[in-house]
Amino acid sequence: MTEPIDFLLSRTSMKLVTSPAPSDEDLARILQAAMAAPDHGALQPWRFKIIRGEAIKKFADFSIALRQKSDTPFKPEKEAATRAWLSEVPMIIAVACHIDYGNTAISETERVLATGAGVTNILNAAYMLGYGAFWSTGIATYIDEFQSGLGFDSLDYRFMGFIAIGTPKMAIPQKKRPDYTQFVQEWTEPQDV
Numbered sequence: 345m346t347e348p349i350d351f352l353l354s355r356t357s358m359k360l361v362t363s364p365a366p367s368d369e370d371l372a373r374i375l376q377a378a379m380a381a382p383d384h385g386a387l388q389p390w391r392f393k394i395i396r397g398e399a400i401k402k403f404a405d406f407s408i409a410l411r412q413k414s415d416t417p418f419k420p421e422k423e424a425a426t427r428a429w430l431s432e433v434p435m436i437i438a439v440a441c442h443i444d445y446g447n448t449a450i451s452e453t454e455r456v457l458a459t460g461a462g463v464t465n466i467l468n469a470a471y472m473l474g475y476g477a478f479w480s481t482g483i484a485t486y487i488d489e490f491q492s493g494l495g496f497d498s499l500d501y502r503f504m505g506f507i508a509i510g511t512p513k514m515a516i517p518q519k520k521r522p523d524y525t526q527f528v529q530e531w532t533e534p535q536d537v
């Protein structure tokens with residue numbers, strides 16, 4: 345039997361997904377997992393837009409058109425590859441963080457961290473339920489018109505990219521992860537500065 349910790353230890357992103365998208369019941373569990381993220385002040389800053397069906401093609405056309413008008417347009421091969429990828433993706437969850445400038449007690453950084461933690465919970469839940477999921481800040485993520493076109497006015501929201509989610513097109517390959525000890529030290533007392 346797979347223990348919950350084994351899912352966390354083996355979670356891997358999967359960009360290549362196809363239909364079916366998560367069922368409504370699974371999508372509800374995946375999104376509910378985001379609500380369990382750590383959240384300073386219980387501000388619930390995470391916002392999500394579900395994009396599926398016909399809307400995926402509109403997302404592709406809209407995002408790629410903006411990218412092609414930008415200072416860094418895709419080369420024709422990259423545009424074709426992006427269109428081909430999105431043509432198979434059955435669901436996208438666009439992610440934004442709500443910035444409440446009236447609340448000065450908890451910084452924008454902390455809200456963004458909470459939203460990112462929510463996305464991590466989404467990725468973990470999707471993986472546990474057998475879906476492939478991939479967080480991207482590609483295509484037109486950093487173009488203002490894109491975020492406002494998705495309904496996230498840049499005055500009030502920080503757009504944080506989108507998650508492609510669906511049925512993995514192949515077995516999700518397992519990755520060799522770094523040994524955590526490279527990144528961890530024991531701290532015992534203040535260091536001389």
Ligand SMILES: Cc1cc2nc3c(=O)[nH]c(=O)nc-3n(C[C@H](O)[C@H](O)[C@H](O)COP(=O)(O)O)c2cc1C
Nearest residue numbers: 355356357358477478479480481482483504505519
């Ligand atoms: C905030 C964020 C944005 C990302 N944006 C992209 C992206 O635009 N393109 C990309 O190839 N990978 C992007 N990634 C990385 C992938 O989502 C994924 O983590 C990476 O391919 C490594 O796979 P792994 O999650 O299985 O380790 C992003 C990750 C994060 C956390």
